[in-house]
Amino acid sequence: MRFRKVNSSTSSRFLHIDPISDLKAAKPLSLTPKVSEDAKPQHMAASVASSNIVKWNMSITKHMRNGECESALRLFKSMPRKNCVSWNSMISGYLSNNRFDLAHQLFNQMPQRDLVSWNVMLGGYVKNKNLGAARLLFDQMPKRDVVSWNTMLSGYAQNGHIDEARRIFDIMPVKNEISWNALLATYVQNGRIEAARRLFELKESWAVVSWNCLMGGYLKKRMLAEARAVFDRMPTRDKVSWNTMISCYAQNGELEEARRLFDESPVKDVFTWTSMVSGYVQNGRVEEARGIFDEMLVKNEVSWNAMIAGYVQCKRIDLARELFDAMPCKNISSWNTMITGYAQNSDIVSARSLFDCMPMRDCISWAAIIAGYAQCGNSEEALHMFVEMTRDGERLNRSSFTCVISTCADIAVFELGKQIHGRLVKAGYESGCYVGNALLAMYCKCGSIGEALDVFKGIAEKDVVSWNTMIAGYARHGFGKEALDFFKMMKDFGIKPDDVTMIGVLSACSHTGLVDRGMEYFYSMKVDYGIVANSKHYTCMIDLLGRAGRLDDAQDLIKSMPFEPDAATWGALLGASRMHGNTELGEKAAENIFVLEPWNAGMYVLLSNLYAASGRWRDVSEMRLKLRDTGTRKVPGYSWVEVQNKIHIFSVGDSTHPDSARIYAFLEDLELRMKHEGYVVATKLVLHDVDEEEKAHMLKYHSEKLAVAFAILNVPTGRPIRVIKNLRVCGDCHTAIKLISKIVGRSIILRDNNRFHHFTDGICTCGDYW
Template sequence: MGAESCIDLLLRCRNVFHIRQVHAHVVANGTLQDLVIANKLLYTYAQHKAIDDAYSLFDGLTMRDSKTWSVMVGGFAKAGDHAGCYATFRELLRCGVTPDNYTLPFVIRTCRDRTDLQIGRVIHDVVLKHGLLSDHFVCASLVDMYAKCIVVEDAQRLFERMLSKDLVTWTVMIGAYADCNAYESLVLFDRMREEGVVPDKVAMVTVVNACAKLGAMHRARFANDYIVRNGFSLDVILGTAMIDMYAKCGSVESAREVFDRMKEKNVISWSAMIAAYGYHGRGKDAIDLFHMMLSCAILPNRVTFVSLLYACSHAGLIEEGLRFFNSMWKEHAVRPDVKHYTCMVDLLGRAGRLDEALRLIEAMTVEKDERLWSALLGACRIHSKMELAEKAANSLLELQPQNPGHYVLLSNIYAKAGKWEKVAKFRDMMTQRKLKKIPGWTWIEVDNKTYQFSVGDRSHPQSKEIYEMLMSLIKKLEMAGYVPDTDFVLQDVEEEVKQEMLYTHSEKLAIAFGLIAIPEGEPIRISKNLRVCGDCHTFSKMVSSIMRRSIIVRDANRFHHFNDGTCSCGDYW
């Protein structure tokens, strides 16, 4: 049998049994020594994921070329047999075979899929040794591997070295930044377009995710306009990403418009819209949508219930949350995991039912994690439960001794109770362990630009006007009955100093700037990396009433919509 006839037979194989028949025929005819036939046979086994048959053939070959090795390494990689992929590649190197731009990307992708940075760096050294870093496919694979291993600096260095960058590589790099620095991700997107690379639908999903992380409405609108202008269909992946984007940019109405426009929705799409209502404190809308989902014969999953319980928690719907939690396994065969228990601890804790929250924790059989104890500790802070706070904090510090947030939260509870000695003790512990408190930042969108403020910030070019506006605001608010709540200044200083510190919180500075720079009738949109403090919450409510402005605040936990002196959270957050 000639090579052409054999290859023709292999192309017509529909299952492993057919391949084995051709294999037996090749052995009987003595043509297995022809590497063209052997490699095609090996490739066909690998293509059908018959990896044991493939390796048995590979192991018995007396002659192998670079293609033979590449097919076997790639076969293991595609079958998800990471150990086999690594072992075969090591054998290739030991046999003195030079790896090529077909074999190396397979091994690098295996490192990516396993987020195996250690082996990934070893492969990078192999690439350098053989002078293959200039190869587009190899370098692009390394960029992708470093990006998925969240070593963005290394990915960026390789990316900048590439002489030609295709759309896939740009998309990988934009996605890498979207996970850790959404602003830089969108800067890179702009640069990609300037260099003449036209984004496709996959790239736009990555950009939409970056917009969601940044929470910048002007970028969200641009992304939406681009998607509509280019006629990209709202499939499940893009549509769901856009729901999340609009929800996290402060417009649950726009999120719902996207949801309603989607012709096809799956459980993830429904869950994303339920979560969107939850972010904005619209628990009853979330519940209504859940019932609509059930009526459409969409079965809820674990993510759905996390979204639903979160929505109940942030809207103070205690009994509804308890009912949904109890129905998970009984009615929907969804077994609660630690995320669902965390939502329930948060729900009960916010309502002051801390004894019930603790009983739930003690009765749960799933493994407890830091988020669960953080939810309990947060509730203890709201309700000043010192003894329980210490119990939660001890459990947290056992799990994450290097997380500065836990120390800060407990020291804040002590400060609120006036226990300054304990505050000093925890701050000393942080110093000894070289832990730093995460600084509070507030961002505001003005004229399609994002500005950043910190507490007492004077770096803005209009700083003088901002402080004048702020002082004018405070006077108007005080005439209307505003009294600074100095309980939120967690330092042992005089009352007047505490008031001055409150006046220059980053969100107040951002709002003052918004009043100067954003035309009347347009909402002031700000984002904060920490939970908004109670005094700034009161301040925002009063500003919305006195200045007749809509203020939308995205903090670390949720959205607050301030209008006419009230907040969408109903002072429950």
């Protein structure tokens, strides 16, 4: 054999291998001492030659098994004599090493072929999924045995050509158990259970594997009665038969029948016991599962993990930890289950402690700890762990991506979210509905409804969550008309609205003052979509009517509710009362809230603000005393902005930021320019009994103004400014930011705890209706 090299001065790199050319020119490799043929009788010479060929063939096979194709080829070329086995060993070796082209060349060059040669090559075509070439070769075969027929049958079956497989089966001159079982398994795996049953009945006697296959087919279709009938008819049963039926009964919640079969089973192995443990755990009967678990003489990882997961699910994390510590054969799933359990029980310290002790981690481990931090409200640490995960070289899965995208959405870190989106696209996950919906929510919560729309268009199969996210997103951003347009498109695409859809629709009407449209949707959703209004729908309607000043109608709707109103419903009425200065109605709403949620600081603040707006300072003081007496603390207001992947947080009058001097100087300049545009400080919004000058000073450095000023100074021109506030934006700041957007010529997006405000050229998308 000749090799042609490139760049001989460097290490050899072979471009072409020809296993056939110049076979005669190759120098034979000496495997055994040469013996003079003249010194031996003729029959001994023949025997030695035959023995030598066997050794050569065995060496070729050994090289091929080790993946040493070139070494095998050198031996093959060096052989003084070759037989069919030599050629077949080479062909088979090439096929097992995925060198199909070389196998094909050797097969075509064979001086003579036996049945094995044809079958080996036929199997190679089938393995390579080249069924056309396989059938052509099959038709050319001078002789076929049952192996040839079974190879073609399996080839068609494994590639989904079930009818063609059946045609091969029907014309087979001889069938063996493999032929029958191959077709039976094909029918079962493709859900054609009736065809499997008819085939089964054609054969008078079957091995137990065939009975198990048919029974498994019925179970796959959840046809338990039919599967049990097969089980009862079986002439003999093996461990697979018993375990399959027991496991299926257990997994489908029929634990009494599973236990009955379990007690009858003559052969119980660890799988039998584990099926019972898992069945009881999955159906919430953890104590019974523990009883079976304790009876087990031999326990495997699956049974230990099933019990640990059972205790985690019923929030008995202490018992789960006891088992975990006693487990002699912990695997990565055991660690992940415990970490997830701690995280779900808000014990992130214990979760992190276990995580740090893990001998090995996978993407599920990282996703669990990231989700744990996110669920506990520690979004920054969740994102930090995500960065550590990428540095650790761990492959990101859908769960990891979804978790970190949701975390970005919670704290509105837009730039990092976009970077993660880019990585997600490279990983090929973007078009999936699960990850796509997380992206939709992230862009909506980060104030980029346009990019959310782009993601929505790219989701291959949109579900109701996809549509709901866009409807709610448009509603929160103040684009009520677009939200309702999406609602119409959703119905046109045949997606049935659910209760979440209607909350989004009613919110869209509320945020844009579409009272009549909202009333129409509310009263027709039971008839049109079969949706019964729940407390959230009623709260939307109270908010809608209240914002529009129809407080009497809002009260009447509360009285007509088929269930007692909750704190959120009364809160909507209290908010509307404050907006329209109706102190009496506000007090009534607040009294109901304090009964339901005496710890709700926000409602004390709302009523206090209502009193302050009416000049009732004594009542304001009483509210503050009640707030103190209940041990409830008012949530401090703060705002934050993301600049170059870093979060900058501001509180009212904040002077701790390194850029404070520059920010305050810039705000002083902005205030002068705003006053030139007609800005007047809304001192009436200061709900403290102080003089006008002090009120103006208190409004001057609200957290959202500081965040906006810092962002203008640090976010490049041409890019939107995104600011988040944990409470509602105050009216004075809303007026000021409108003017600032006009003065500096920047688009400013402000997200408060209720909705989005898009400020551009002195106008807000809320239309001052929020």
